Amino acid sequence: MALEVVEICAGAGGQALGLHRAGFTHRLAFELDPNACNTLRANSKRLKTTSDDWVVEGDVADSSIWQPMTFAGVDLLAGGVPCPPFTVAGKQLGASDERDLFAWAIEQVEVVRPRALMLENVRGLSMPRFAGYRQHVLDRLRSLGYAADWRLLHASKYGVPQLRPRFVLVAMKPEDFSYFHWPEPSEKNRSTVGGVLKRLMGAEGWSGAEAWARKANDIAPTIVGGSKKHGGADLGPSRAKEAWRLLGVDALGLADHAPRTDADITNPDRGPKLTCDMVARIQGWDDKKFAWEFSGRKTSKYRQIGNAFPPPVAMQLGKAIAAALNHEGQSRSDDPGVKDDPIYVALRKNNGFMTAAQILQQLPSPIELHDLERRISLLGHDFHIEVRNGSSETVYRLGNFKAFLGQEDHDRNAQFLKNRARIS
Structure with a gap:
């Protein structure tokens, strides 16, 4: 049965290509960046x-450009919503970041009512800092009649020669979700930087390509596409640059072409620089099954490639989702029953002021008072929390979610317009 997908924050098409290879047809792809479009x-x-x-x-949140309800009942709503609100390298502002569209995307499930939802983001979203945010997402989906689960997937386990952990959310109606199984990682699919780049590195006649490929016998660190707020193409921070050096790669910028002679390698101690084509190969594109053409100048191409979801990983996820929607394979009777933040659950369930002792009594396992206070403080980044200091005890009440959900009067709208030229 043919399956259709609407994709938001589509970027340069890594997820689009992977889903296409899994059997999905795109009805719409929405993207902010003109070069990626x-x-x-x-x-x-x-x-x-x-x-x-x-x-x-x-x-994508501008209702004057498109109406999500137009695509009601689509098989899959997917997207790689902006990562900066959650990335460890950033400020981790979460719901307070004008680029955050994760919570907004969840709200579109009520409008679109897709058979399945798939959203991917950086590892940072899986960390304790965002436990309350994740719990809100799960609770909201459950209130809409969807079962959901999260999983941290490593691209290197799915044939991509790169570390690249991605945190993925999948949701479906329970009758379909019971057939969903996360794609199994496999060491047999392991590839290396040298293995996938040897031919490209020697394409211009460099005699050292064979020896270089033997040295580059490992996976790459995560490719960092960066944002428009920062400078040109660069393969990452200092730690990543050192990992690239050990692979025999000069991470200080990109080359326009593969080396022709040793003279083209400006820093022999580091090795040759990569071209955009080489970076794309490390990201999972190739010239056969995952062939792709990139538009724009070098820095834009690199940013598109570096910010993409690796096509082979998207394909495996797409196949798993398609199988579940078609009720293929073994049905599970278990409910993932994910609980990310029991403190959030306790505060939300009570819907009133609670003392620390009352909160602690409702937790499934004991924690120290100072840890409770720290975790409530983390919740305060993404939720309004009212704190009252009484004569005897401090009491807490969980208020509204700070995230942009589509509100016309939300601070996100003004901040987005102000910073639009720098958002990527």
């Missing part, structure tokens, strides 16, 4: 989507 359009025929109308450029 051009890349998507340039690959329409590869996705067997021949009309430019399937790509929409702009702020």
Whole structure:
């Protein structure tokens, strides 16, 4: 049975290509960056989507550009919503970051009512800092009649020669979700930087390509595409640069072409620089099953590639989702029953003021008072928490979620317009 997908924050199409290879057809891809939109359009025929109308450029939360309800009942709503609100390298502002669209995307489930939802983001969203945020997402989906689960997936376990952990949320109606199984990782699929780049590294005649490939016999650190707030193409912070050096790669920028002679390698102690084509290969694109064409200048191409979801990982997830929607394989009777933050659960359930002792009594396992106070403080980043200091005890009440859910008067709207030129 043919399956259709609407994709938000589609970027340069890593997820789009993977889902296409899993059997999905795109009805719409929404993206803010003009160069990434051009890349998507340039690959329409590869996705067997021949009309430019399937790509929409702009702020996905702008109701004047598109109406999500137009796609009610679509098989899959998917997306790689912005990562900066959750990344460890950033400030981890979460719901207070004007780029945060994760909570907004969850709200669209009520409007679109897709058969399945898949959202991916950085590892940071899986950390304790965002336990309350995750719990809100799960509770909201459950209130809409969906079962959901999270999983941290490592791209290197799915044939991509790169560390690249991604935190993925999948949700479906319970009758479909019982057939969903996370794609199994496999060491047999392991590939290395040298293995996938040897041919490209020697394409211009460099005699050292064979020896270089033997040295680069490991996976790469996570490729960091960066944002428009920062400078040009660069393979990451200092720690990542050292990992690249051990692989024989100069991470201080990108090359325009593969080395032709040793003279093209400006820093022999580090090795050759990578081209955009090489970075794309490390990200999971290739010239066969995952062939792709990128639009824009070098820095833009690198940013598109570096911020993408690896196509082979997206394909495996797409196949697992398609199998569940078609009720293929073994049905599970268990409910994932994910509980990310029991403190949030206790405060939300009570819906009134609670003392520390009352909260502690409702937790499934004991914690120290200072740890409770720390975790309530973390909750306060994403939720309004009212604290009253009485004569005897401090009491707490959980208020509204701070995240942008589509409110016209939310601070996100003004901040987005102010910073739009720098948001990627």
